[in-house]
Amino acid sequence: MKRRQGWLFFIIFLLTLSVYLLINYPLQLGLDLQGGSQLTLQISKEEGKVTKDELDAVNSVIDRRVNNLGVSESNLQTLGGDQLILELPGEQNPLVASRILGKTALLEFRTQKAGTSTDLKILQLQRLKIKEIFDQYSSSEKSQFDDNFFKIIQDDLKEVEQELNYSTTSSDLYGKLIEIKKYVDKEITNLFIKTDLSGKDLINAGRRQEQTNSNWEVLLTFSNSGGEKFAEITKSIAGTNQLLAIILDGESISEASVGNQFANTGITGGSATISGNFNAENARELEVQLKGGSLPLPIEIVETNTIGALLGSKNILKSLYAAISGLIFVGLFMIFNYRILGFVSVLSLVLYGFFNLALYSLIPVTLTLPGISGLILSIGMAVDANILIFERIREELYDGNTLTRSIDSGFQRANSSIVDGHITTLLSCFVLFLLGTNFVKGFAATLGIGVLISLFTSLNCSKTILRFFTTYQSLRQKNLFLPRNNFSN
Amino acid sequence: MKYNLELIKNKKKIIGFSTVLILFSLLGILYSTFNTSYKKPINIGMDFIGGNELRIERVCEAECSNLSPDSVFENLKEISKNKKVLNNLKLQFQNNNKLISIRTPYLSIEESNNLISNLDNILGPLNYESKDSRLIGPKLGKRLLTNCVTSLLVSLFAISLYITIRFDKKYALFALLALFHDLLIVFGIFSWLGIILAVEVNSLFAVSLLTIAGYSVNDTVVIFDRIRENLKSMKEGYNETIQLSVNESFRRTTFTSITTLIPLLSIILFGSYSLFWFSLSLSLGIIVGSYSSILLAPSLLLKD
Numbered sequence: 001m002k003r004r005q006g007w008l009f010f011i012i013f014l015l016t017l018s019v020y021l022l023i024n025y026p027l028q029l030g031l032d033l034q035g036g037s038q039l040t041l042q043i044s045k046e047e048g049k050v051t052k053d054e055l056d057a058v059n060s061v062i063d064r065r066v067n068n069l070g071v072s073e074s075n076l077q078t079l080g081g082d083q084l085i086l087e088l089p090g091e092q093n094p095l096v097a098s099r100i101l102g103k104t105a106l107l108e109f110r111t112q113k114a115g116t117s118t119d120l121k122i123l124q125l126q127r128l129k130i131k132e133i134f135d136q137y138s139s140s141e142k143s144q145f146d147d148n149f150f151k152i153i154q155d156d157l158k159e160v161e162q163e164l165n166y167s168t169t170s171s172d173l174y175g176k177l178i179e180i181k182k183y184v185d186k187e188i189t190n191l192f193i194k195t196d197l198s199g200k201d202l203i204n205a206g207r208r209q210e211q212t213n214s215n216w217e218v219l220l221t222f223s224n225s226g227g228e229k230f231a232e233i234t235k236s237i238a239g240t241n242q243l244l245a246i247i248l249d250g251e252s253i254s255e256a257s258v259g260n261q262f263a264n265t266g267i268t269g270g271s272a273t274i275s276g277n278f279n280a281e282n283a284r285e286l287e288v289q290l291k292g293g294s295l296p297l298p299i300e301i302v303e304t305n306t307i308g309a310l311l312g313s314k315n316i317l318k319s320l321y322a323a324i325s326g327l328i329f330v331g332l333f334m335i336f337n338y339r340i341l342g343f344v345s346v347l348s349l350v351l352y353g354f355f356n357l358a359l360y361s362l363i364p365v366t367l368t369l370p371g372i373s374g375l376i377l378s379i380g381m382a383v384d385a386n387i388l389i390f391e392r393i394r395e396e397l398y399d400g401n402t403l404t405r406s407i408d409s410g411f412q413r414a415n416s417s418i419v420d421g422h423i424t425t426l427l428s429c430f431v432l433f434l435l436g437t438n439f440v441k442g443f444a445a446t447l448g449i450g451v452l453i454s455l456f457t458s459l460n461c462s463k464t465i466l467r468f469f470t471t472y473q474s475l476r477q478k479n480l481f482l483p484r485n486n487f488s489n
Numbered sequence: 490m491k492y493n494l495e496l497i498k499n500k501k502k503i504i505g506f507s508t509v510l511i512l513f514s515l516l517g518i519l520y521s522t523f524n525t526s527y528k529k530p531i532n533i534g535m536d537f538i539g540g541n542e543l544r545i546e547r548v549c550e551a552e553c554s555n556l557s558p559d560s561v562f563e564n565l566k567e568i569s570k571n572k573k574v575l576n577n578l579k580l581q582f583q584n585n586n587k588l589i590s591i592r593t594p595y596l597s598i599e600e601s602n603n604l605i606s607n608l609d610n611i612l613g614p615l616n617y618e619s620k621d622s623r624l625i626g627p628k629l630g631k632r633l634l635t636n637c638v639t640s641l642l643v644s645l646f647a648i649s650l651y652i653t654i655r656f657d658k659k660y661a662l663f664a665l666l667a668l669f670h671d672l673l674i675v676f677g678i679f680s681w682l683g684i685i686l687a688v689e690v691n692s693l694f695a696v697s698l699l700t701i702a703g704y705s706v707n708d709t710v711v712i713f714d715r716i717r718e719n720l721k722s723m724k725e726g727y728n729e730t731i732q733l734s735v736n737e738s739f740r741r742t743t744f745t746s747i748t749t750l751i752p753l754l755s756i757i758l759f760g761s762y763s764l765f766w767f768s769l770s771l772s773l774g775i776i777v778g779s780y781s782s783i784l785l786a787p788s789l790l791l792k793d
Contacts (some may be wrong), residue, residue, distance in 0.1 A: 022660065023708040032763075040629065042626075042628065042629065049628055093602075094598055095598050095599060098599075099599075143511075147623050154562050170553045234701055238628075284773070299531050300626070301597075301598070301626070302625070302626035302628055303623075303624060303626060303629050303631035304598055304601075304622070304623070304624040305622070305623050305624075306620060306621070306622040306623075307620070307621050307622075308616070308617055308618040308619045308620040308621065309618050310616065310618035310619050311618070311620065311621055313618050314619075315761045318759055318760050318761050319760060319761065321755070321759035321760075322752070322755040322756045322758075322759040323752075323755070325755040325758075325759060326751055326752030326755035326756070327752075328751065328752075329751045329755070330748050330751050333562075333744075333747060333748060334748070337744065362504060369761055369763060369764060370693065370696070370764070370767075373756055373760070373767065373768065375755075376752045376755070376756060377700070377749065377752060377753065377771070379748075379752050380745070380748045380749030380750070380751065380752050380753070383745070383748040383751065384745040384748065384749070385742045387741055387745050387748065388711070388741055388745075391740060391741045391744075417710070417711055417714050420655075420714070421707040421708075421710055421711055422707065423651065423704040424648050424651065424702070424704075424706040424707050424710070425700070425703035425704060425707060427644060427647050427648055427651065427703065428644050428648070428699045428700060428702060428703035429703075431640050431643050431644035431647065431699070432640060432644070432696060432699055435636055435640040435643065436636070436640060436692075436696070437636065437692060438631060440692055440693075440695075442592075443693075444696075445695055447700070449766075
């Protein structure tokens with residue numbers, strides 16, 4: 001009896017601890033419960049597997065970019081060997097994040113090949129035209145979208161195609177515009193020769209508004225060696241009609257001439273400005289990308305989930321209803337069939353609930369919708385062990401054994417089949433957790449933890465509570481353990 | 490309250506019933522593979538093929554105006570610049586025209602945002618707080634599919650291994666037969682649901698199959714344990730002992746199934762819509778699983 005009392009105190013201690021944990025370390029809610037966006041980024045590599053080093057390198061670049069973006073409470077983790085998951089809680093538009101993260105941000109400085117001035121001028125002109133078509137296309141109102149409007153754009157496009165001697169193959173207009181833009185960018189880049197100065201030589205980037213107009217410019221600060229390289233490069237083309245191009249991800253964002261006055265020393269001081277046509281927004285995006293450095297491998301955003309905050313809180317409410325009604329009806333079912341034993345199982349179920357949640361906040365497990373369904377499902381499984389035991393106790397009682405003896409051997413004999421029976425469920429959970437996606441992991445984790453805790457609550461807690469009850473003489477009546485009509489059998 | 494299931498008498502009926510169920514499932518799977526637009530054994534959803542799914546509520550003063558999906562589609566056609574968005578677009582109204590749900594092939598975040606703002610122009614104002622948007626790239630979809638199939642195979646292998654170690658050959662074989670019977674039937678029912686109601690399966694369906702596998706084996710193990718135990722102290726004939734064991738564990742197995750079904754039913758009734766089909770397939774699996782553990786697997790053990 002002493003030992004059982006020790007268990008009772010231990011259980012009360014655990015319960016107090018759980019409540020304490022739950023109050024002080026609130027549960028972490030997944031995005032489907034609190035609202036927010038989740039982006040899955042896939043690292044693409046043409047050949048071979050992504051190595052651990054490459055994964056870490058990509059991870060740190062993305063991490064820097066996200067930090068510089070100033071997103072609050074974001075969470076970045078790696079998944080598998082070649083994926084990253086970025087979570088942006090709350091009402092934060094994933095669009096900006098996706099634009100900044102999706103780019104490699106490979107910055108190059110190139111000098112123009114000699115004697116290509118005419119070619120460049122033609123291409124620059126066509127590039128301007130394409131930009132105008134794009135502007136017209138995206139700023140137009142719904143009312144202007146008639147056949148006439150499309151015809152104008154199509155004609156403009158055809159003109160550009162003729163000038164460039166290139167015909168697009170895309171099926172829709174939008175695709176054609178993008179295709180021709182890519183073609184021009186590539187042609188322009190090809191007129192320039194690579195130098196050994198790149199984004200790696202930057203130590204900082206910033207942005208400011210130009211004084212003469214409302215445009216923005218991006219400031220680059222080079223490292224010492226970068227500054228020397230930059231001086232060297234500018235010196236080599238100073239005073240010639242060759243231009244210096246700043247190329248980002250294969251697209252030239254600025255082509256500038258270097259004045260004759262730099263012919264002796266080049267541009268010194270270790271800094272440069274890019275003043276293409278930036279507005280506040282895309283200047284900031286470039287700044288964030290350059291600060292974070294370029295990605296060693298390109299990444300692709302392969303999944304985006306966005307859930308509104310209102311929907312999230314509705315999901316919490318719905319899950320609560322489901323969990324509570326499930327608990328109540330399971331409890332009623334147990335009490336109806338097993339009387340006092342049923343009541344004991346309800347008490348251990350309540351303990352089970354607290355221990356589970358406390359463990360979630362301790363580990364911590366982030367609660368998601370599938371996670372909650374795993375928890376709710378494990379309620380049924382937690383009762384399973386109790387049912388096995390209670391059935392054994394009933395049989396012992398029918399055989400005319402005393403209450404204490406029946407209870408003891410009921411627990412003892414059911415022990416092995418309970419542990420055994422749960423192994424297959426644990427096996428499934430284990431595989432799911434290893435191989436599953438983030439979404440599935442939540443379910444596997446809560447179901448697995450649930451099954452493990454249920455072994456403790458249904459074996460140990462129920463036994464202790466039952467022992468405690470049976471110390472009261474008035475509760476030690478067989479008809480409190482079995483529905484009365486059963487005795488007539 | 491003793492139960493008296495006449496297993497020995499009804500052996501043929503039970504096996505016949507299961508055969509009918511299996512044929513029904515196979516028929517669904519075959520029909521789905523050859524006679525549907527998607528040509529797959531089951532209607533695999535966005536998780537596995539990629540795409541864009543959007544659900545968003547409209548803000549309406551009293552009742553939301555009645556709009557036909559066709560007229561919205563016409564409007565969209567007019568103002569959408571990117572025609573790609575409109576290919577294979579499916580649009581539905583639910584909840585008294587309040588909830589819009591849209592499916593399209595995969596879109597970038599930018600394209601999806603454009604679609605939403607276009608919708609806002611046509612149907613607005615929209616409640617962005619109620620937005621539920623999922624964009625899955627086709628590459629990821631393929632990967633998820635392989636992932637799910639691998640998980641299923643690995644865990645079925647692990648469970649089979651466990652059973653063969655734990656029981657002798659005959660028991661293991663029948664327990665596994667019962668397991669594959671359960672999985673096949675749930676799969677078949679969802680094939681039919683895909684054909685008739687266009688229900689799609691996603692990664693949660695694969696999870697439910699795995700959970701059913703664990704659960705169904707658990708049930709069978711408990712009954713087989715009882716049979717083994719009783720066979721050791723055999724008082725009656727072999728067949729009678731099996732029947733007695735089944736009847737002894739009948740209460741336990743049905744009760745456990747009921748206590749597991751109750752929470753699942755609560756999720757179906759009160760839970761989030763994203764868990765509806767998941768809970769349904771789990772419930773089906775538990776029902777079929779209890780049937781096969783109580784009736785089918787022990788019947789297979791009976792001697793003629």
